[in-house]
Amino acid sequence: MDVQPKKLTAYQLGRRQELPILRFVSVGAYLDGGLQDILLPTKYIPTGAKEGDLVSVFVYHDNEGRLIATTLTPLAEVGEVAYLRCSSVTEAGAFMHWGIHRDLFVPFREQASRMQEGYSYVVYLYIDQLSGKIVGSARLNKHIGNTPIPYMPGESVSCLITEQHELGYRCVIEDAHWGFIYTDEAPRMLQRGEKLTAYVVRIREDNKVDLSLSPVGYAKVEGEQARLLQLLEVHGGELPIGDKSSAGEVLSLTGMSKKTFKMALGALYKAKLITLTPTSVRLSSNQASTPSAHSSKPRSH
Structure with missing residues (x-):
């Protein structure tokens, strides 16, 4: 009778995964980690679990270096x-x-500046090759921006704000690439460590990505056209901002970045719905005389 070799289940250190229960012991249950069985302490065993069941777990090393x-x-x-x-901060890091149950260790060599207890920092998690x-x-x-950028303009991505600059906010996109959100593309002040969804505007030559917090492209402009027409109607058919107005003036009056405002104006x-001067925009004469003209979304040609 042939004896089938044990099928190895390759565990992933530091990643959420499903592993099968091999056996129960007094302190918990051992999971099939392939070449090494991994202890799941009793307090984490799901109610009613039995041998062979798959359990969704996170695998790491405890303070003694054992897989848990x-x-x-x-x-x-x-x-x-x-x-x-x-x-906490110790002599090691x-x-x-x-x-x-265990805190994440950051060695001194991996600190951009000496970390202090009680403060928060943006960190990247990886497996140290030596330990x-x-x-x-x-x-x-060391860890961000080392792979080709797979995004396309208009695509939505997740990002985490890392720091504020004079022109806007630096962020990490999808845990892998550097991005930048200009101040006029952010409708409010963003906070370090904040996670949000953004939209790719362009891929720059320095392999970084410009982002917007609003959808970009045709869909965005089409929606902003309708909002701009409504603002014009509310303000009697004229707004005191135009192509040459500052980004701050545009944002204050319309809530749009200047770039989006200019795209909507164009x-x-x-579509011959407005007339322009460098510092003002007006409804065209035929639109101003027809109140219902602004109630529907303008056509794009």
Whole structure:
């Protein structure tokens, strides 16, 4: 009778995954991790679980260097960027609150500046080649922007704000690439560590991505055309802003970035719905005399 070899289940360190229960012991249950069985402590065993059941777990090393599984969800996994609070600093480095039983270790060599307890920092999680353990790094340039950019203009992406600059906000896109949101593309002040959805405007020559917090392209402009016509109607058919007005004036009066405002102006002007001066925009005479003309979305040609 042929004996079938045991099928190995390859565990992924630092990633959420499903692993089967091999056997129960007094301190918990061992999961099939392939070449090494992994302990799931008793308090994390799902009610009614039995041998052979798949359990969704996160695998990491405990303080003694042993592989441990938990059903808790960490604040970040390997390959991700997160904004984490420093819970303590020792002679070896800093420890960040991670959302599981163990804190995330950030060696001094991976700190952009010396971390302080109680402060929060943006860190990237990876597996250290020497120790084989999960560590964090605040030296983001070592880990971000090292792969080809797969995004297309208009595509929505997730991003995390890392810092504010004079012209806008630097961010990490999809845990992998550098992005930038100009101030006039952000309708409000953004906060470091904030996660949000943005839209690709362009891929720059320096392999960075310009983003907008509003959808870009035809769909965006079409919606802003209708809003601009409504504003004109509310203000008696004229607004005291135009192509030469400052970005701040445009944002204050319309809530649009200047670029979006200019795109909407161009579409409405082409459709002969408005007349323009460098510092003002008016409804065209035939539109102003027909109140119902602004109630429907303008055509784009």
